[in-house]
Amino acid sequence: MFTIGHGASSALKPISRDGLILRTSRICRNLQVFYRVPRLHGDLRPPNIFLTARGDEGDIQLGDFDCAVEKGSQLLASSEPFCKVLQNYELPEGSAITEQFSLGSCIYTIRFQRIPWHDLAPPTRVQKIINGELPESPSNALFGDLMSRCWVGDFESVYSVEQEIIRLLQNKRGLQAVGTMLSSMNADLISTLK
Template identity: 35%
Template sequence: MKFEPDTLERRLSRRFETPIPEARQFRWIKEIASAASWLESLDYFHGDLRLENILLDETEHVKVCDFGRAMKRGCKIDVATYPFYCPAKNPVAGPAHEQFAIGSCIYTIRTGEVPYGQWETPEDFKRMHEALLQGNYPPTEDDAVLGHIVSSCWHSSFESMGDVEAAIERVVGQLCEEGSAICLSQEEHDICVQKCREFLAQQGQEHRENNAV
């Protein structure tokens, strides 16, 4: 994998020194949703979508990384990262899990803070975990553009990641003026698809072997 100079998490930490235009926020959000939707088309889900696992290239286009927890639809989720995941009974990989992470990513991009703020002590984590269990999510009304989409993602209102991508496109498609993601040729696209399928198949084999031990 090509080395990328930054992560979305680090870039947001510098938002005061280097302001982030709203159009760029919209572009990031569209690109993240597009990546998740494309992965779903392979019947896989990232499983740990959060700002630390989203790279930015030299032109600040999104490159989702760390597919070590990618799972096929319906597989049991063993590990996830709060608050980019909502605790649930018998959680499985699918649109509900993935769109919750998208909602938290959008919230963090738009506010500059992770949902529930900074939680560094066991007491902070306990309060955040209990709020997640009870469905007491941070308010989103202040974001007139994307707040309703964040809330819908947190409440699993979308049937698929394709629906999430379409909803975001409807809202910010006309507002994003910095251009779309870098396009690939058909040949480059097919090569990328094949590499992704091979990687995911290998990860699935390793996961089955580890569970068999």
């Protein structure tokens, strides 16, 4: 397996538009498994997102569950810029909002092959997060508006994020093309918890 953005396969070539769409949707589906448990991943970031042996077209699995928490419990880890940090550098309670924030930063990293605010020192990045500032993402970029909405917690759940991805795709490609693309996904993601 390779981690997103850190493995040999992703370092050799940029991720295609279809690759980004599939990976983002698969990450959402993996996160939904936790809602059924009910827990939150708590440390979603590219080194904890794995491509299976099928490489660029393979399935996505999440790893590093030692920071998973029950909804409403304080997060155990903060990996900037993938965690929404509160005033006084406190970690928030885990919620759909904290998972969406992490997801928005992961989408940004996968899309642009760099973390948000990559050119700033870590303390400056953390201060921007505390101040509620958002990284720039062109609204015309694939998922630009979606990333911004994730960073502000605009969705009810990660499932709602995935539904928005499907809606955006249907508007661009048509219902049948999206159905074909998504039908190749592995529906049994509960194995990622075992």
